[in-house]
Amino acid sequence: MHKESEIRDPLILGNKTYHDITRDIARPVEGKANKYWWILFGLSVFLFLWGIGCMAYTIGTGIGAWGLNKTVNWAWDITNFVWWIGIGHAGTLISAVLLLFRQKWRMAINRSAEAMTIFGVVQAGIFPLIHMGRPWLAYWVFPFPNEYGPLWQNFNSPLLWDVFAISTYLTVSTVFWYIGLIPDFAMIRDRMSKTISPMKKKLYTLLAFGWSGRAKHWQRFEEVSLVLAGLATPLVFSVHSIVSMDFATSVIPGWHTTIFPPYFVLGALFSGFAMVETLLIIMRKVVNMEAYITIKHIEYMNVIILFTGSLVGTAYITELFMAWYSGVAFEQYAFLNRATGPYWWAYAAMMSCNVIIPQLYWIKSIRTSFIATFILSIFVNIGMWFERFVIIVTSLHRDFLPSSWTMFSPTFIDIGIFLGTIGFFFTLFLMYARTFPVVAQAELKTILKSSGSEYKNKTHE
């Protein structure tokens, strides 16, 4: 059996037995939603519907409904796209990279983090889709034998690499998530009574794929999880590297830098962890998971935020240094304009939210406080949105020809679509929190004896 030092803080609080874990994880699925859930759900659905309306208006009238102009031809759409994709990265990091590093604390949070990944990537996908203008022709991005010439994609374009990277990422993450979910769906299925809730029983029987927990199946399960983690790890790094190449392979000052792939990947992990914290701090209260998602989990994530946040800060400074050191006037101006130009406030928001504020996590009392973490995670979410806005809009709005210099301001359609995706994201997440086992209980049971507080105390005596 796995042994763990007793001085490490327990990952499962309270004197839990295996049956307690089963009961606690199944409770939100079996019980009724409380008032707060309905309020949040209603609000999310409202935002989502508003977003749908704005998207429909965009498709009906054209991209002119957005605040884009000839100079700033990419703005909120790609900002939101990169923001959502970045948020997705923490889920895969938690479930895949931390699995490879044998970090046991991932077990309580990986299910929800990965749900966040999938829902986040869905939101991200909406933006390029509607930006196409004719979304019903979206399948043209995939190579398929055709009679239009034949007409094929340009495989030298990073935008096409994006198509491949994000579709692979979305589908592989979903499969990874689902394979882990099957034993937990089986647990719920076996608790449901045929007489009291026949429909639910049927539904979970369908979802559980007939899982019965045979020894050989578990052996395969563990190997498949490990291999999928091994595949997902380079995948998560490749996805945001490729997203960064959308910018880095172009010749726009401020975009054309080789630091972009690592810088974007770190920023993605940074923002992803912040969103995981935002969600989990609420979720642990709403569905009573306090014994499983503990302050220790939050502290571990805060350490990662501190680390990646500092690296992101280093990347910002490196960018500034390289712009100066390059000796290229255009490059130098792009960065000077970012920090001191008309969008200085966005740059200041990015710097303070991403670099300065996370440094508070050096203080242990802040790192181990739910309220402080929640507030700081919101700052990071906002800061990372501004990072993408700064990179995209400030590099474009003063381009090569001063006569075409202009400003960007979003229309209410831009804002509506962004809020709509936030609504859609929370709608999905809230539905997930009521119908899915939100903690990977089968995995968690394997560490109960090594990391549960009762067993820790026993070995300590």
Place this chain on the structure above:
Amino acid sequence: MNKKVLYAIFDDEEILLESVKVLRSKEIEIEEVYSPFPVHGLDVALGFKETRMAITAFIYGCIGLSFGGLLIYYIMISGVGKSWPMNIGGKPNFTFYQNFPAFVPIMFECTVLFAGHLMSLTYFFRNKLYPGATTTSPDPRTTDDKFLMEIIVEGDDNKMRKLLKETGASEINEKDTNNE
């Protein structure tokens, strides 16, 4: 003739593991073990061979890599690309070798796509997991907190019951054959 199927239920994975070892040392065949979570060392104790899931993933990955390579070779180099080779942004598609750096992302993604999905499908197929399948576990508590060992006994089963009790089984049930 007089075959009986015994279901020994254990409350703890360590007791189960010890019991499996004792039974195996007496050369008693264990039909199946059902558990709510993966028990480390159980596959070794039961004498299972190593699973070949990782090998399948490697093979599928190789197929994906070749598919990705051939796909872009056809689209960018030999097919349409041949009729109008161009050099845009330092990415010339005159030969596969020259254009190779731009193909790395696609080939990588195809490798992961094929390896991940096809291995998962193999896993579902080998475990007979599909939507609509029903559980084969004899006791619904095996997804909660009980560990179940299935043993087929011929003739007198009292000796086996005693042995199972001695090694820590908390209850022993018999398969109800009348209903089938």
